[in-house]
Amino acid sequence: MTKRRVEPLVWLMFSGGGVTAATVLPVLVALFAFAFPLGWIDAPDYGHVRAVVQNPLTILVLLGVFAVMLVHAAHRFRYTLYDGLQVKHQVLVALLCYGGAAAMTMMALIVLAAPL
Amino acid sequence: MTSTQDRQETGTISVQVMRYRPDRSTPPILQEYDVPLRKEWTVLDALNHVKNEIDPTLSFRWSCRMGICGSCGMNVQGEPRLTCGAFLSDYAPGPIRVEPLANFPVIRDLVIDMADFMAKLPRVKPWIIRDDAPDDAEADGEIDGEYLQTPEELEAYKQFSMCINCMLCYAACPVYGLDPDFVGPAAIALAERYDLDSRDRGARERLDVLIEHEGVWGCTFVGECTRVCPKHVDPAGAIQRYKLKAANQSLRAWLLPRGGAR
Amino acid sequence: MTALPTYHRRMPTFWWLRKRTYFVFVMRELSSIFIAWFVLFLLLFVKAVGRGETAYHDFLDWAASPVVVALNVVAAVFLVVHTITWFNLTPQAMDLRVGRRPVPAAAVIAAQYAGLLVVSAVVWWLVRS
DSSP: OOOOOSHHHHHHHHHHHHHHHHHHHHHHHIIIIIITTTTSSOOOOHHHHHHHHTSHHHHHHHHHHHHHHHHHHHHHHHHHHHHHSOOOOHHHHHHHHHHHHHHHHHHHHHHHHTTO | OOOHHHHHHHTEEEEEEEEOOTTSOSOOEEEEEEEEOOTTOBHHHHHHHIIIIIOTTOOOOOSSSSSSSOOOEEEETTEEEEGGGOBHHHHTTOOEEEEEOTTSOEEETTEEOOHHHHHHHHHTOOSOOOSSOTTOSSGGGOOSSOOOOOHHHHHHHHGGGGOOOOOHHHHHOHHHHHOTTSOOHHHHHHHHHHHTOTTOOOHHHHHHHHTSTTTGGGOOOOOHHHHHOTTOOOHHHHHHHHHHHHHHHHHHHHHOTTTTOO | OOSSOOBOOOOOTTGGGSSHHHHHHHHHHHHHHHHHHHHHHHHHHHHHHHHOHHHHHHHHHHHTSHHHHHHHHHHHHHHHHHHHHHHHHHHHHOOOEETTEEOOHHHHHHHHHHHHHHHHHHHHHHHHO
16 A cells, blocks of 8 residues: 655645646736736726625635645745755745745635635 | 967867876866867767877776767766767867766766665666566466567557666756755656556555655656756656656545555 | 765755756746745735725736836746746656557647636636626
């Protein structure tokens, strides 16, 4: 029987987060970081945006998308610190990276679920 | 010092070779030699010219001089190369910097200590693993004698069997350079070669070795190993495929604690 | 193995500045920080939406400020690096076959871009309609 290891599951989340970031982030960034703020496209009216963002399905999807992308970023940044900067404190770095991702996911849950 | 024009007329190229003498307490130095710039000469030919005609104290490994034995791996101009395949004319007008293969301890001059690599290969159990005893004709439904394999079954693992153990991939891998405990590209590609072999039943045993932290998970898919491999083995691809396999097995181990045995 | 001392070469801290392929690799890995930034940015947007119409418009104004735009441009460049390298590496990481024939890498890459287009279209439709 294969030993139980956490690392493979974290890697799966890292992979999922990478796919998610590559497919979902571009349009979100294009719209909310550039097109709407800079007026390239008229920002949607508040009522509509609120309805979409506070739809329970949207909340669920966004929570999943944010969480998996945060794990992706934490995992990748952890290895960047090990390899790019040769930081030797392995346990501390892992705690900070995944801890940070967990903290931000909690924040996401609070912010997303607030209207419910 | 001859001028560049002199060199072009006499057709020579300068080769800067790292020299290290373990019996002396001095650090390594770069020693420069002028060798003939012959159209068909490789860096290996240049080194042999140095040893035969200029400086017999230069030490380096080589054998087949045709890219199949894997002995002559060195860092040429910072790149892991088989020196028998690195043509002088590609580096003209030079100088060409030749150093021992990166990420390995240096024994002397261009000779490196490959003990770590040799220790890692057997850890992945690179042999056909089967449960049945040789005389037990009933087990597995296999007959005694040859195992039959179709061309398609051979294709499944053939690419990963082309490894000549030249260690260029280890020299190119920054993860191995930073952490010598990392099992490394060639070893994992070798494990995949056996896992994909239709005659083999040992995937579980190899997985137990490679699922450790210094197994596949240290790899960050830099991809340099595949880029420098002279035999197009694509160890980076083998490692990523292995990660996916390991992750699936891990999921089963977590979700099906008793039913996961396979 | 030998009685005489072997010479150990240390990897310099900035080994990745010495070769172009290593540098591109580290840039690719650094994209992770900017993905985390975009998650934070989008969370700030969601929070603003929750606080009311004024907050929503204030957020859009803040997002248009020069500092934020500059940061987002840099981050967007890294996001593009992430997407392109991720899509290009996927075929190498998977052994996809149709029956017995391997799926060509170009097809895998094209399929991912198609997926990107579909997701973008869906989000666009949701936000604009």
